[in-house]
Amino acid sequence: MNDRPGSPTPTAPTGGGRTHPGPAAARAVHVFKRYGSTVALHDAAITVHTGQTHALVGRNGAGKSTMVSILTGLQAPDSGEVTFGGAPAPRLTDRDAWRRQVACVYQRSTIIPELTVAENLFLNRQPRRGRLVRWSTLYAEAERVLRTWGVDVDPRQAAADLDIERRQFVEIARALSFGARFIILDEPTAQLDGAAIERLFGRIRDLQAQGVTFLFISHHLQEVYEICDTVTVFRDARHVLTAPVADLTRTDLVEAMTGDAAAQRLARDRPKAAAGTDLALDLRELNLPGAYENVTAQVRRGEIVGLAGAAASGKSELAETVAGLRRATGGSVAVCGVTTRPGDVGAALAAGVGFVPQDRHHEGLVGDMSIADNATLTIPRRLGPAGFINPSRRTAIARRLIDNLAIKSSGPEQPVSDLSGGNQQKVVMARALANDPGLMVLITPTAGVDVRSKEFLLDKVEEVAAAGAGVVIASDELDDLRICDRVVVMFQGRVVAEMPSGWQDRDLVAAMEGLAPDA
Template identity: 60%
Template structure:
């Protein structure tokens, strides 16, 4: 009797096998693993810096892994130079649209591959007809003749998906697709995703909002510290366990040290009421003299836009803000500085430093009007102030005359901090103040936060780094542009991360005087891990 051969399971639609990627001394991905099955919506989650973007760049053929391999349908990925083959395998819809806003929907759908007629000229009739047919087939309800830049964000995303599907891709990476959508638009996007899944389309869904993972995904993979942590069915992974997998057991075991409360009678320095602008809505908060308040949230939370508004880089649509009772000028950095608010911006390369100038010039740039009159600044006065700032911040430099371009990243960031402190501000707004610096420089910069507190400065720290937020007396969490939770000093890492990721119940306080958040329950162990293709962590 002949045995009936067992049918082998079909290979994964997409797979990353222990891939790694380095950029010089920086390990962007040490052990990236991912197994995506046909027809599923697979979530890829992890905190900022976990390696998600690097893994996506490898999955979409933008870069080659240093080790490990990418496979599609069981076969090795195409060569990087074969862009047509990659486009037929996978497409990515990024936060920032890749459509050309001034072209029509039809023109974007068939960009660089327009149907032609006699003489090789574009057949506009065929272009519109084929665009309408494509949109109708995938139930994308937009006008092929509409200017793409006039579409709603969700419709632009669907146009990008339709364009990828028309090329042949059946695996779509959605990178933070809900970051710019409201709740009603998110619901419509998820409805469309489910319909496309039923038609055989597979999604890799990247989001900081864990609530959405449970709404739309069947499987989730967690990265932490550039390494694969676990892959599990969403239905079998409790939310507390998912947060624990992202945060790590070591950091969730203990709470951060509580601080002495700032006296209630301390003057209110920075007062924000009902502020609404691009990325944030109806935000109210206050920072008292000698208080450090943290502002946390995912990349699409609106925290950066809010900070830049308070620093004079943006103007809100409505609401007010004041410094010691005086209205804060919006959209004018110089006026904001005169009002008593100094800022360390998020990007020292583009916003923080003038690389053609010296250390001394950069450090004193914001206070030249105090050093001299009628535009004349005595060199000796500027040099004396720059030298004092260099000593105060511990900047390792040859002196004020050294070009700032010759400094290390940590010392360059100290120069940015020095310039902010040079004006003796009443309020200090710090945006990602320790980004891209070494451990020693990081500690030195955070020590300046403590010094500012002791000097009575009101400090607002906006950061993705938990170490930056540990120095704070309170941490407010922004989610979809609104303050949704408030944590007093002494918070547990996993509770704060849960609130940042939008897990229900992670915190119930909001506003400047909110009490401690309610816990989402004990964090249990991560369920049995499911390594791709039998591999173990």
């Protein structure tokens, strides 16, 4: 089970680099877990050595989330053994004992925004005198914890005022304050820009030096090579390999995850939009204070245009303006020849915009609703007369979308909350396509999905363009941008560069960071 596929060519070590791993901080062996007829884990195993940053990767449905839930004591395996530092895992009901062993910082923050940083750090364990909270002691203890672990945050600050990056640091400090020295990071970079990711990686290395061990879960394989020492791959509920990152080429890693050698994306010749083709999008001197200024750009039918930039570049705000979610204070937006009203989602939909938002959890899906309801939210008039929904018509449309997007489900009535991340993202894409858009606008469309789902979604975007729609992809993911005919780069609210297809990574990244490209 530990043999690697193929014959990897060794590369230079890039992670924190423990040549001789210490004792196992966490170990799970011979783990089986089944939900009814679904096998979630089959004889799965992982060993994370003390002081490592160890990556766990695999496609959606590979068993990563189930293993994390077992390693954090949220559920018990059907069989198998879990140990921490060589000692058996605590009883499932002893939550305090689990918190002293392990903590997970999830992609979706568990920080309570209505409370202060200090209250979040010591939630349900505030120092008290009788029934009264000893506030001075609480803030002093919170300051000590934050200082010990190098988190530069005011303990009296409202958590709602923290950005995503600092919320993550507070969650890590909270976990360490319980005594845990094994931290699981679940997609920690999904909503961070390049500079914030570098700061996060710096904190991880600092904490490693203090004896903290990390299990790092990410769909961004480049990050595995940047920060991790060792990588474990799960596929189809089974352990496939564990190997030093430095010994695995990227091709071998992707092959292990997918089970075939065709996982690398190959550039394809796609007909380019002719110069005289009608415009799918025409932006004229668009302004939104604090986000972007004086943006003029066009997208032709059949063309895929990237909007690249860091988190504060204005690219996402510009894309949301086109979709009607933001109201520009100046300039105009025309979609397929129709000038839309500022800040009017209905007008954008009527003009022909299909939209995939940045965060499927908070902006893209209604978790308790079915696939059919989510996929048809943008087309109520096609579902029945006078605001009434014809269930058979809705189901028929949903089935076509499910087939078109290859959504793995039990049927149109299945709640989207039951789906894997990749299939949830396909439902968001299905809704964007339900309106037969003349312009597709997508913000980081492959965030938090597995390699195969990413390939499928990007193929579908190319398919939409080939059918004659214009496409805008706002993203800082280089794989998203590689399919674009050209990439418009934004920095601090301004368009600073435009690059045709075939750009070099270093040139695009330099422009996104406001730097001149290397000679």
